Amino acid sequence: MFVSKEMHLYQFSQQAAATVKVESGRTVKVETLDAFSNQLKDEHSTFNEINMARVNPATGPIYIESAEPGDTLKVDIHKIELEEEGVMAVAPGLGVLGQQVETFSYKRMKVDEHGVHFSKNIILPLRKMIGVIGVAPSGEPISCGTPGDHGGNMDNTHMTEGATAYFPVAVKGALFALGDVHATMGDGEVCVTGVEIDATVSVTLTVLKKKSTMPWLENEQEIEVISSALTIEEATERAVKEWANILTERTPLTFNEATMLLSASGDLSICQVVNPLKTVRLAMSKALLKQTGLIEFPG
């Protein structure tokens, strides 16, 4: 199954018409546009020419048969294949240093198996990841530029090959979409873009008949909850609360012991600090969780 990048949207919405319908368990190749919908591929682009309504496209939505509100969508990320050119941009008012940036500028970079050719002397190692990924919310549509409990623009560097993501299904069919692939991005994405690039991503989409309330990610070593809110402080509180409640409900630990365990061994990290809501992840080692008796995905 293949979904072309021509089939993209700019908001996660229960009203969006499905591009394809798939059975649970199917593997899908999803082709994606870069975060600017290729508007910066023209050598002479200026910031004023960018149509901001066409930023952060996500390919989809994909309707997964049997997905119902209250289920969880499991997304195994197999492979991220990059095109040959990426682009970065900075602009006044955007990113952590937006107030100091005086002029718009962008930079196109060749990308190959050696990495990202940032300049003649500087080659950045590849750190492929998916910026925007998620499902439709049950309420109002949410712009693909914003993260939330439906997923969206979480910009989590762990969202990469070999990882499994989990999203709470809010509408019939889930309406899954992904886009905004980066050839590399640092944790934080401090100046608003990674190396934005067209890509093709293979994922397996599986419906789990169990409830979750926030996005989770699992890789070989860790399980993490992903939390977004207006501030890093609020996002942090939501993440710690979710883990503390799960550990208290599903292991013999008391609430106070669960908080101690999180403080001693949970790693709180920044995903991004530049989108309308900020995103953190709180990760626990799977080897350690096994000792508590918690071995299944804890969403």
Add this chain to the structure above:
Amino acid sequence: MFVSKEMHLYQFSQQAAATVKVESGRTVKVETLDAFSNQLKDEHSTFNEINMARVNPATGPIYIESAEPGDTLKVDIHKIELEEEGVMAVAPGLGVLGQQVETFSYKRMKVDEHGVHFSKNIILPLRKMIGVIGVAPSGEPISCGTPGDHGGNMDNTHMTEGATAYFPVAVKGALFALGDVHATMGDGEVCVTGVEIDATVSVTLTVLKKKSTMPWLENEQEIEVISSALTIEEATERAVKEWANILTERTPLTFNEATMLLSASGDLSICQVVNPLKTVRLAMSKALLKQTGLIEFPG
């Protein structure tokens, strides 16, 4: 040279009397008390009995001859030797979930080469680190519970064996101190304590005749600036600005290119979110910096 844990202070202060004087380049063994000054070592302690004025002791201050305001103190961390018992505590009002914590509780844990014996079934891997480390500020004294550009309670999990820390010297002799060692702590220290433990730390203290304005840390892979402020957002802005200015001044990169490089390859991480000021680190790979032409400690 050995400095006993009996010689400790609860604030970094230019007025503090030096416990010892050493030449630049000397290696010192610093013995430290746990973060509660051992007040929780009594089986029947209650939260009300803790004297909060005796929390976060740091051993010192150590006067380094030849250190003058405007210099940088380089601290090579060689070895952290732990005692055999650690303690964690949670209390109403403290930490990210302070409002949900109903009662004070604490837990003493055996610590050995296998790790931290959290409970009969749960052994946490050792992740030794130094919570409080720094020099005296030039102005008012700063409590050891608070981080800042002098160092202090940064709770950075990278502050461990093999790392080198750098602090801006603000007063004659630098007046270096360290304490608050953890047998393990997760990034964030979300519920206010790591596994607090007495320890002995060997460091080499060297005066560099060059200026810096913030704390830095270097390990085998990375160089990072450490930034503290009232919010994570403010701490982030200070860290990104410091790196962007250094890259712009000391490499051929323009300011806009420097911000792109930081966004593509700089990793913004949380040190802690539970002290009076919050702390982040912004790290760049040394292999990548070498390509920009920046090879020396950039403070």
